[in-house]
Amino acid sequence: MVSKTTLEAIERYKEKSLPYILEIEGIRKEFPGVVALDDVQFRLRPGSVHALMGENGAGKSTLMKIIAGIYTPDRGTIRLRGEEVVLASPLDALEQGIAMIHQELALMDWMTVAENIWIRREPKNALGLIDHRKMTEMTRELFAQLRLKIDPTAQISTLTVAQRQMVEIAKAVSHRSQVLIMDEPTSAITETEVDHLFEIIRDLKARGVAIVYITHKMNELFEIADEFSVFRDGKYVGTHASIDVTRDDIIRMMVGREITDMFPKEEAAIGEVILSVENLSLPGTFHGITFDLRRGEILGLAGLVGSGRSNVAEALFGVTPATEGKIRIAGRDVPIASPADAMREGMALLTEDRKATGCFLPLTILENMQIAALHEGHVKLGCVDERGMTNLCLGMKDKLRIKTPNLDERIENLSGGNQQKVLIARWLLTKPQILILDEPTRGIDVGAKAEIHRLISGLAQQGVAVIMISSELPEVLGMSDRIMVMHEGHMTGILDRAEATQVKIMELAAR
Amino acid sequence: MDNVQIEPVKRQRRGLPQELNILLVLVAVALVFEILGWIFQGQSFLMNTRRLTIMILQVSVVGIIAIGVTQVIITGGIDLSSGSVVAMTAMITMSVAQSGDYARAMYPALTDLPVVVPLAVGLGLGLIAGMINGALIALTGIPPFIATLGMMVTARGIAKWYTKGQPISFPTDSFAVIGSGAWPVFIFLAVALIFHIALRYTRYGKFTYAIGANPQAARVSGINVQRHLIKVYAIAGLLAGLAGIVTAARAETAQAGMGMMYELDAIAAAVIGGTSLSGGRGRIFGTVIGTLILGLMMSGFTFLRVDAFYQEIVKGVIIVAAVVADTFRQNARSKKA
Numbered sequence: 138m139v140s141k142t143t144l145e146a147i148e149r150y151k152e153k154s155l156p157y158i159l160e161i162e163g164i165r166k167e168f169p170g171v172v173a174l175d176d177v178q179f180r181l182r183p184g185s186v187h188a189l190m191g192e193n194g195a196g197k198s199t200l201m202k203i204i205a206g207i208y209t210p211d212r213g214t215i216r217l218r219g220e221e222v223v224l225a226s227p228l229d230a231l232e233q234g235i236a237m238i239h240q241e242l243a244l245m246d247w248m249t250v251a252e253n254i255w256i257r258r259e260p261k262n263a264l265g266l267i268d269h270r271k272m273t274e275m276t277r278e279l280f281a282q283l284r285l286k287i288d289p290t291a292q293i294s295t296l297t298v299a300q301r302q303m304v305e306i307a308k309a310v311s312h313r314s315q316v317l318i319m320d321e322p323t324s325a326i327t328e329t330e331v332d333h334l335f336e337i338i339r340d341l342k343a344r345g346v347a348i349v350y351i352t353h354k355m356n357e358l359f360e361i362a363d364e365f366s367v368f369r370d371g372k373y374v375g376t377h378a379s380i381d382v383t384r385d386d387i388i389r390m391m392v393g394r395e396i397t398d399m400f401p402k403e404e405a406a407i408g409e410v411i412l413s414v415e416n417l418s419l420p421g422t423f424h425g426i427t428f429d430l431r432r433g434e435i436l437g438l439a440g441l442v443g444s445g446r447s448n449v450a451e452a453l454f455g456v457t458p459a460t461e462g463k464i465r466i467a468g469r470d471v472p473i474a475s476p477a478d479a480m481r482e483g484m485a486l487l488t489e490d491r492k493a494t495g496c497f498l499p500l501t502i503l504e505n506m507q508i509a510a511l512h513e514g515h516v517k518l519g520c521v522d523e524r525g526m527t528n529l530c531l532g533m534k535d536k537l538r539i540k541t542p543n544l545d546e547r548i549e550n551l552s553g554g555n556q557q558k559v560l561i562a563r564w565l566l567t568k569p570q571i572l573i574l575d576e577p578t579r580g581i582d583v584g585a586k587a588e589i590h591r592l593i594s595g596l597a598q599q600g601v602a603v604i605m606i607s608s609e610l611p612e613v614l615g616m617s618d619r620i621m622v623m624h625e626g627h628m629t630g631i632l633d634r635a636e637a638t639q640v641k642i643m644e645l646a647a648r
Numbered sequence: 649m650d651n652v653q654i655e656p657v658k659r660q661r662r663g664l665p666q667e668l669n670i671l672l673v674l675v676a677v678a679l680v681f682e683i684l685g686w687i688f689q690g691q692s693f694l695m696n697t698r699r700l701t702i703m704i705l706q707v708s709v710v711g712i713i714a715i716g717v718t719q720v721i722i723t724g725g726i727d728l729s730s731g732s733v734v735a736m737t738a739m740i741t742m743s744v745a746q747s748g749d750y751a752r753a754m755y756p757a758l759t760d761l762p763v764v765v766p767l768a769v770g771l772g773l774g775l776i777a778g779m780i781n782g783a784l785i786a787l788t789g790i791p792p793f794i795a796t797l798g799m800m801v802t803a804r805g806i807a808k809w810y811t812k813g814q815p816i817s818f819p820t821d822s823f824a825v826i827g828s829g830a831w832p833v834f835i836f837l838a839v840a841l842i843f844h845i846a847l848r849y850t851r852y853g854k855f856t857y858a859i860g861a862n863p864q865a866a867r868v869s870g871i872n873v874q875r876h877l878i879k880v881y882a883i884a885g886l887l888a889g890l891a892g893i894v895t896a897a898r899a900e901t902a903q904a905g906m907g908m909m910y911e912l913d914a915i916a917a918a919v920i921g922g923t924s925l926s927g928g929r930g931r932i933f934g935t936v937i938g939t940l941i942l943g944l945m946m947s948g949f950t951f952l953r954v955d956a957f958y959q960e961i962v963k964g965v966i967i968v969a970a971v972v973a974d975t976f977r978q979n980a981r982s983k984k985a
Contacts, residue, residue, distance in 0.1 A: 456868060480870040494868050497861035499928040509860050509869045511851050521851040563869070 778885015
């Protein structure tokens, strides 16, 4: 809940009728060796959605964390409701009316929806104990306002990602927050859920809530944002109304150079069948998956989140092996029971969740990059050939343009896009014949995205067979030779590049 | 952290600063005792080779265990069984290392077993105990705390049951040599060197850190996590077995009460040496220094004639302080990141 002094500040603010609720001026934030923000400004209007745009590392997450009270700026002023404030901690920011919806949702899994929303503010009964009935009632009222259909007594662990997000938003509303920060809220939810989210956002706008919105998806910007600010290399580039500009304008502002082709798919010679999957099933998850994959081919795998796309990838790679069906590689039946088996057959899998199944966060870039390649050779006299390995990894660093002073930096200090490149390098070092990429460009800025696309195209030209899972239809359409579509664990069709359109894919994916 | 405007950073030696910190703590502890020595005892603490030799000899056994335990902690686990495994291996090893001098009065044909037999028995027992720990943890998925707690109680029980509580003495001369002179120290340092190399320069080491840092990612990277965990716990058991051999040989006797609380001293040495209980981080060098810090404190307190009770109290405080320091370091880092 906002504090009493904040309520008074809100009253004063209402009388003043200022154009901006939040004004940030001349902010500088330095980290050891890096200037994350330099003389940055930002102005937020009440009742509007303001998108922060920029490549990874442009400084928008640093700015967002400053607004949320997670970081304290080294220099500069923050004016909230026309008065200069200090945001000492996330709690302090919350009490002053600023709430943040985290990308990694911060709810307590084993507690109920109501308990999560009213934590620290639980209604008490006469004995001073928590009044659960009243808490449930308060939650119902709150949800009715927001037109949410979620059971207040449900345990968070039973909810979908989208529902959890709604709970977080409801929590922010319950705090009577005037500024709401949303960090890529659509990155893990389905189209219909996105529509619902946007409805709620419009609703919040109508109540005068100002929303700071971070996204990498350009079409969302045009659909939901009123204005947007662009950042580049820690500097403020400009603020514009989103109706005034085109997609290309924004990209130009973000990268400071023209990107002529976002999906530089180049024709690759398509060779013989290398992977042949027959009737692959894992009861309850996916059924009867059958397809062939050829050398040099990029097979797109489309479908809504939860359609079983990632499960098929994990089955092929032996993470969660399928129980029925055949996997044939270069004409041989191969039993794949573990990732090690799959790697011996020349497969590689870039997993969807960088943090959970990709990065070794406490370890260095070098250690992260070399780990998969160590299975095959690179060992002399029982010891890892450090020099040879370091050289290979330095080569990868240059080739993939990983932004880091050296390989001994910890991977947790890199931006998301650079982490992703390290993980791609990890698999390229194993020289895979079949490369499975699960959301290779999720949460990555435009520039790095195009680089990764170019890389995938290049690999296909060298004869690598690629399976690429993606939620972004333009990416799937732009990159794939063929597109396999899944819906609720079943294959609903395979489209050729020539015939595939967004509409056709969505028809197969949504049924 | 947002990665912009990177100034070219001088290539720094990996991990050195942290280890330097630990070394500084060691020096500081030594100096404190030196000063207190002149004040309260009127003599130097450090300028006494005999005292230092005894100190290093005393901690060698814990040091050997700590090297195994460090590896376990790096995988994100814990091993509480090592002290009891020391007792169990000491007892059983001693029973096959006994000299037949007295029995020969009755049975003149009786010969002593060659020294390799007790060695093999001791190492084998430790290895088996460790493998059971590892298999329980890796295959059933029970927490390492519980699996090794079970082994801790069981192994101590076996040590007592084996002779119904009686001590075993009179080893052959060739067995007693293992514990004589500076041998325990050499064994400790040799083991430290071997595993320093193993952890930093071999696939075994890289996989150990990877599993501790993120077991799911390790599995997806093709590491057979279960098999590797069994290996790591087996090595920890093997080193506990070695420690049991050294203890028995040094005392020339074995008792079921040997190695009491060694597991905690070993964990303390690892943690003081900078090994993170959350896994993925730690170095053998740090553990060696951590062991020496523990030894220095024990020796220093004895030198100052401080009661043993106080020693334990202070040791407890230091262990907690080391973990708190590690947690602060990590928090500072994640705030920066």
